[in-house]
Amino acid sequence: MSSSSPKKRDTQKLSDKKELWKSIKDYNGDNEVIKLKHDEFLEGVTEKFDSENLSGISRRKFLALLSASAALTATACTDYHDKGEIIPYNKRPEEVLPGIANYYASTCNGCDQSCGILIKTREGRPIKVDGNPDHPINRGKICAKGQASILNLYDPERLRHPLTRRKQISWKSADNEIISSLNNAQNSNKEIAIITNSVTSPTTKKILEDFVFKYPSTKIYTRSLVNDEQRKSAWSESYGTMEYPSVKFELAKIILSLDADFLGNEGSYIENMRKYAAKRTVVGKTDFNRLYVAEGRMSATGMMADYRLRISPNQQLEFVYGLINELIKTGSVITSDSTVRAKVGSHSLAKFGEKEKISSLIRDLYNNRGQAIVYAGDTLPKEVHIAVNLLNELLGNTALYDYSSTFKSILEQSSDEEISKLVDSMNSEKIGVVIHFDCNPVYSLPEDYGYKSALKKIKTVISLTEAENESSSEGNYTLPINHPFESWGDAYVRSGVYSLQQPVIEPIYNSRQKESILLTWISGNAESYREDSYHQYLMNNFNSTIYSKKNTFADAKTFWYSALHDGVVLFDKPVVQSKFNSTALVDSRATDNVNGYTVHLTESYFVADGKFANNGWLQEIPHPVSKVTWDNYASISPKLAKQFDVEMNDLIEISVNNKKLILPVLVQPGVHDSAINIELGYGRTVVGDVGKNVGLNAVTLMSKNYSSSPFIYDGASVKKVGGTHKLATTQEHHAIDDTFVKDIHRTRKIIQEGTVEKYKKEPGFLHKEKTELFGITSEHEYTGNKWAMAIDLNKCTSCSVCVSACNVENNIPVVGKDQVERGREMQWMRIDRYYSGTPDDPIVSSQPMLCQHCDNAPCENVCPVNATNHSPDGLNQMVYNRCVGTRYCSNNCPYKVRRYNFYNFRDHFADAYYENNLTSLVHNPEVTVRSRGVMEKCTFCVQRIMEARSNAIRDGKELKGTDVVTACQVACPTTAITFGDANDPDSEIAKLREHNLSYHVLEELNVKPNVTYIAKLRNTRSEEIL
């Protein structure tokens, strides 16, 4: 490889914005990236083996060592006593049939959306979670966190017993001591503070009320690190109620998203994705919505934009006022409200540049009045939300508000003043007992509240938690609570939708349902605890609040069982609409004179608010935008990076409001030049070995004295501090050698795109240049089923739910950050992300990539032991027992989708963290757990095909393509993935393979892949992609 300086890109060529690049290095033609594209593996993947370095050893010594090691091995292998024996059930539980899965409906507790879930169990142990198809909100889909949450059930760091000051204590002693402390606090007129995250359960709320009744000095404080409080407050001031409606995105022709990641991780994003994708279908009538995104960071939603504007989060209010003013000035909307005119009159859009895009936006908003929606992000200040409410009012877009499905609050979030008062009371020792009710305020409250130091003054601090955390480590009682899959519960977060949660496994450890613990304390008698106390309480509450209102002929018990079976109860809810109150509008602050940078804090896509920090699967899913794993970072624009002379991995110090944080840099194309985006949820210090000290805690930069939003801070300064912290990014891993293909064959892009206009004019534009391909191998005829997949790139949002589902279904190991750095991540699916255009204004394309199950698979020809071969139904299959690990197949795969077990990763990762009797229970028994030295890759979920086949044989039916649903397909929130029998001409897959927009990646190689991609159409005004 020559050491010449990076080649300069042809700017003329770039101006057509068709050339794809994966990173800034790639864009600059860095030699390192070119080398990566040519080479099969990253440097260091294959360690050097130098026989010269071996010590000389005599034959005699060798044989002596061999004999000794044989003897030692024999000794070591005697540990068979504890392995258990495979014996049939002596008394088989009624519900369990060995080998047959059972499914249970329940409700997810991963976030406040309370999606309906279906839990699959095998021989009594939960092994997979998917969405509940009967649930009207998420309709059979759940997010990546929900998919991977099953690993938390089997987390070896879960608490096994109640603890007091790190010592084991019995439940009875703990309850007696705590009841006595509660009575003491009550008798001495000291407050009992219960601190909790958002409460979504009406029955939990009732128990908390009962607790206050029993101990009247109790106060409840509700606080979540990430919440929709700004949106709720704005709605309350605009319409006089905290209950805000959901949005009918499926009817919106124009969507303007203002720093709202509504397709990424904000609000009910699984529901939003489904609704958004309904207007991105190319089957039948092509009736696309148009997505404008105005944002300072680069979000997953921003990647989907047809038009993207770079606007710093602190300028959003000016931008919305400017839009309103422009619409009023041009007579597009008419308002006689003098308050509105006074507030927006002085605002102009000129400062935002991007004239062409903004005028297109204004025209679209005006022309589609009543069929467009403007949507602001949860992190934006209340004022922006009020202005957005006004804009939607003026344009008649309120027609897209769904008042039949409003977002409800069971318990309102405590205000900043209430939290400050709590801390003051703690400091002045007015509080006798603090109960952390499944929450972690020491981690999630900004430091300037002084919560941690105030906690030291409290005599009795009790934490109800699944595993030790920052708050429990400061207390004196740590009580283990059940995992949601071991718990009863209910949720009422959307009007008319009541969800039920049921336990599917008995508590694995000596833990208790958190509500049952409170019930025991309410009774005042430690002996009163019964395992089913909360079950009974929930049923009674269900009967009095739900059954009694349902007017059904069924008796209460039957109705309860039926509700548990379905997981959800639906009822009608009266629709109430209110009038907009324009006095809620506030003056916009001028941001022209604001010095420094704007720090924007957002929730992590996969570890959320830190709740999933100890989940290896989630830590290892590449970030949808940056592709970084196992870390957070300061995401800054290329221009800002140049200004501070920093590159990726360099450390910078960010200072704001006298708070400082040193973070590694990630140079992110498309970020506003004055914005710095940092994700919350990292930097946990008291957590299991997986999540400890992963990333940095961005709460450090948060303050109780924020100016407009707790997530946005102006006037930040940045300093290069020297040193680096290596981020493990998969951005340039598994790069497809496109230069090689271009040199030999006609140019066929990996990403094929067009515009709606172009497609309407010329539906066959994609295949204009297609030529006949010739092969040297004879065609194999598939007479029965032929399995194939299609992926619609118009619908793919890079959410990575498919990756998470595949991890769980196929027992994919966690490899750890060091191995990801070496390019050894094991996920069978990856979402490739490409940029085109310029680093300032990039256009982003995403493409899920997995084994293409080629008919002429190049991997099969080179396997010396026939470990990879072809099945009669078109699968490119792996025989693990034959594989000797030559990796020839991986070398020969043009799609780079094969994964090699360089170690037994379960044993290798974090001191065998996931190699234990408990975590082994998460494995899907239908899928082999691979060990060191074996190659693996996507199997098209062959175990599901086999199950469907065996069912078809049992029922005497013919196996149909629709009988098989792969794990990624069932998980995809936008139904972008279709799987089936390509030989069935009436099947959806067969039609998609013949679609005008269908293409194969690297088709010129003539390997005949069986994964078909549907080219992405952008809904721009011209026939060209902007």
Next chain:
Amino acid sequence: MEKISRNKFFGAIGKGVIATAITAALPIKFFSNVSKTTRQEKIKVAVHPSAIKRNDKV
């Protein structure tokens, strides 16, 4: 090279086999990983008796 008699050779093998057999019978595990053994406890897995399955509607 030192010569070893047939008698001595089999004697050594015999002693080795006896030693291995005795060591194997001992309850001590010489080569088990300490950090792993702490996690190798018996796990109770039981279906919750009150759960209502729905195999008919998946």
